[in-house]
Amino acid sequence: METIADFEIKYSQFLDPQGKPSKDMPALAKDTDELLDMYRQMTETRIFDAKAINLQRTGKLGTYASCLGHEATHVGLALAMQESDVLAPSYREYGAMFARGVTMAEILLYWGGDERGSDFAGPRNDFPFCVPIATQCLHAAGAAMSFQHRGEKRCAVSINGDGGTSEGAFYEAMNIAGARSLPVVFMIVNNKWAISVPIEMQTATETLAQKAVAAGIPGIQVDGNDIVAVRHWVGKALERGRRGEGPTLIEAVTYRLSDHTTADDSSRYRKKDEVEVAWKVEPLIRMRSYLTDLGIWDDDKEQALLESSAAKVDEAVQTYLNTPKAPVESMFDYMYEELPEFLEEQRDHAMKYGDTNGGDHG
Amino acid sequence: MAEVSLIDALTMAMSWELEHDPDVVILGEDVGVNGGVFRATAGLQNKFGEDRVMDTPLAEGMIAGVSIGMAAQGMRPIAEIQFMGFIYPTVDQIINHAGRIRNRTRGRLTCPMVLRAPYGGGIHAPEHHSESTEAIFSHMPGVRVVIPSSPARAYGLLLAAIRDPDPVVFLEPKRIYRLHKQNVEDNGKALPLDVCYILREGTDVTVVTWGAMTFETIKAVDQLAKKGISCEVIDLATISPIDYETILESVEKTGRLVIAHEAARSCGVGAEIAAIVAEKGMYDLKGPIRRVTGYDVIMPLFRREMDYMPSVMKVADVIQESMQDG
Numbered sequence: 035m036e037t038i039a040d041f042e043i044k045y046s047q048f049l050d051p052q053g054k055p056s057k058d059m060p061a062l063a064k065d066t067d068e069l070l071d072m073y074r075q076m077t078e079t080r081i082f083d084a085k086a087i088n089l090q091r092t093g094k095l096g097t098y099a100s101c102l103g104h105e106a107t108h109v110g111l112a113l114a115m116q117e118s119d120v121l122a123p124s125y126r127e128y129g130a131m132f133a134r135g136v137t138m139a140e141i142l143l144y145w146g147g148d149e150r151g152s153d154f155a156g157p158r159n160d161f162p163f164c165v166p167i168a169t170q171c172l173h174a175a176g177a178a179m180s181f182q183h184r185g186e187k188r189c190a191v192s193i194n195g196d197g198g199t200s201e202g203a204f205y206e207a208m209n210i211a212g213a214r215s216l217p218v219v220f221m222i223v224n225n226k227w228a229i230s231v232p233i234e235m236q237t238a239t240e241t242l243a244q245k246a247v248a249a250g251i252p253g254i255q256v257d258g259n260d261i262v263a264v265r266h267w268v269g270k271a272l273e274r275g276r277r278g279e280g281p282t283l284i285e286a287v288t289y290r291l292s293d294h295t296t297a298d299d300s301s302r303y304r305k306k307d308e309v310e311v312a313w314k315v316e317p318l319i320r321m322r323s324y325l326t327d328l329g330i331w332d333d334d335k336e337q338a339l340l341e342s343s344a345a346k347v348d349e350a351v352q353t354y355l356n357t358p359k360a361p362v363e364s365m366f367d368y369m370y371e372e373l374p375e376f377l378e379e380q381r382d383h384a385m386k387y388g389d390t391n392g393g394d395h396g
Numbered sequence: 397m398a399e400v401s402l403i404d405a406l407t408m409a410m411s412w413e414l415e416h417d418p419d420v421v422i423l424g425e426d427v428g429v430n431g432g433v434f435r436a437t438a439g440l441q442n443k444f445g446e447d448r449v450m451d452t453p454l455a456e457g458m459i460a461g462v463s464i465g466m467a468a469q470g471m472r473p474i475a476e477i478q479f480m481g482f483i484y485p486t487v488d489q490i491i492n493h494a495g496r497i498r499n500r501t502r503g504r505l506t507c508p509m510v511l512r513a514p515y516g517g518g519i520h521a522p523e524h525h526s527e528s529t530e531a532i533f534s535h536m537p538g539v540r541v542v543i544p545s546s547p548a549r550a551y552g553l554l555l556a557a558i559r560d561p562d563p564v565v566f567l568e569p570k571r572i573y574r575l576h577k578q579n580v581e582d583n584g585k586a587l588p589l590d591v592c593y594i595l596r597e598g599t600d601v602t603v604v605t606w607g608a609m610t611f612e613t614i615k616a617v618d619q620l621a622k623k624g625i626s627c628e629v630i631d632l633a634t635i636s637p638i639d640y641e642t643i644l645e646s647v648e649k650t651g652r653l654v655i656a657h658e659a660a661r662s663c664g665v666g667a668e669i670a671a672i673v674a675e676k677g678m679y680d681l682k683g684p685i686r687r688v689t690g691y692d693v694i695m696p697l698f699r700r701e702m703d704y705m706p707s708v709m710k711v712a713d714v715i716q717e718s719m720q721d722g
Contacts, residue, residue, distance in 0.1 A: 162505070173468065175465060176473075206453070207458065214450075371498075
């Protein structure tokens with residue numbers, strides 16, 4: 035047999051777990067304001083996340099999917115995007131969504147059981163959370179088809195996890211994106227666990243980036259705990275898409291430091307030691323070390339940031355908690371552009387029982 | 397005005413809309429150079445270019461998913477699924493996303509797309525090509541299901557479906573794609589959705605039907621007219637949501653209801669019509685509501701497919717049975 039096709043997968047990291055540059059830093063890291071802003075956004079996201087879990091534990095929020103440990107990947111990828119690009123998230127990419135202009139109160143509303151949380155005041159064209167795994171990859175590909183069709187210099191970005199790479203929709207999206215050279219970036223956030231199923235049971239491939247090979251598109255792997263690497267390489271992939279050179283798959287390797295959601299107990303299926311090791315390479319420590327080494331960060335600044343972040347989160351929590359339930363008829367009012375006649379009767383019926391649904395259940 | 401078949405009328409409607417709305421695109425398997433396996437898109441790629449009429453990779457879930465992505469960003473995709481038997485991979489996307497995106501974003505994003513597919517039996521097709529499973533999509537809130545039964549309604553209803561601001565599953569009774577021709581003016585005029593069409597006015601029995609089964613029904617009704625039985629034939633046309641008012645008004649007049657559909661009986665669309673008439677029109681009825689439908693079995697391969705489906709005689713027999721009431 036002769037080799038007729040071959041592949042290799044490149045890996046990139048700029049900041050090692052101790053915050054030391056492992057190679058020359060890219061241009062975006064020369065701007066200290068940018069570096070500080072990236073750190074601020076990651077910190078705010080982490081504080082938001084802790085608060086949301088606390089709200090769930092105290093009965094003020096529904097089931098919530100934590101983003102702990104994913105901050106560099108999420109914030110980094112969104113900061114690489116332009117405002118006119120479109121994001122198709124999964125369901126825990128808060129750092130990315132905040133960077134895109136979604137508010138903390140909107141995210142809380144969503145997990146607090148209110149559809150208005152997906153009516154983003156900020157990025158009006160971004161897709162809402164997507165719970166059926168990897169189905170959003172196709173929406174990103176479709177959005178990219180519309181940009182291509184109109185000759186717009188815009189890109190779509192989808193995010194899914196390691197488990198999502200086993201779904202048909204993930205491969206189907208990459209495949210059409212390759213076939214039509216679509217301006218789209220597929221971001222895999224490999225956090226090693228799909229609820230209780232470890233990556234080793236998900237696939238036999240050495241990397242998830244190489245899933246791109248079957249679709250004939252470039253695939254790279256980056257350190258997902260290194261925000262500089264994520265932002266740099268997503269930026270390169272977006273530039274490529276904007277130039278009409280087609281899609282890119284980026285695997286960001288990180289770790290889910292939390293349970294899958296607040297309804298999950300990860301101690302049932304994974305060892306403490308593994309999580310402890312992961313805490314040593316998480317994204318905030320290295321950025322903080324790097325900023326400290328540059329002489330632009332210290333304990334006072336850290337304390338001030340923690341306080342301002344907590345205040346910002348608290349304000350969002352108040353906005354969320356002070357938002358009254360939408361009227362009962364709102365469940366009918368967005369089904370179609372115009373309410374079909376037969377639904378009017380059911381709408382009237384729901385309104386008759388009003389906000390309490392007539393009182394007791396079961 | 398041209399005399400055209402049902403499938404020609406569909407091509408005309410898509411051509412009109414491609415010409416008049418730059419946001420409209422067609423995508424699917426073999427829809428381009430080949431013009432679709434039934435030729436519904438014949439000539440359209442040649443006329444409007446590869447950017448507007450796109451052959452896609454072979455993955456139905458993908459076709460639905462990228463259509464939703466396009467529609468959410470302001471385009472109006474018309475997606476073709478080659479046969480109803482291959483539509484099921486789209487169900488995830490249609491149910492979880494197409495029908496929900498307006499509601500879950502409070503109207504921020506919408507999904508003005510059409511998912512077209514030929515459906516139904518009677519053309520001696522291979523396995524998985526002949527089922528009538530319109531009820532699956534009819535159960536789904538947020539999605540319209542539309543079925544034409546003549547060239548004129550195919551033209552007008554497809555235009556309406558493309559222009560509708562919400563997703564429409566447009567199912568085409570392929571047995572009557574070329575069964576008869578009709579004069580259809582290519583004037584870009586849509587017909588209303590969400591309403592039934594009365595094909596025959598009558599006073600004794602209301603017969604509700606749709607798609608290809610309108611042909612068996614009309615034949616049966618014409619035979620019975622000679623015996624002095626006057627039937628009102630209603631083409632449901634929009635299968636979901638159902639225009640109950642027209643049906644209830646007719647039942648008020650006739651006092652008898654027969655529902656004829658090709659799909660299997662249990663949990664079929666006929667069951668919903670029967671339930672509504674039982675709820676709201678019970679006291680107008682002179683006797684039980686009757687259904688003549690496909691059986692609750694797997695659609696047989698083609699040696700026996702016609703025996704599965706309601707024939708003219710089966711429809712006529714049930715109408716005559718209903719005449720014994722009251």
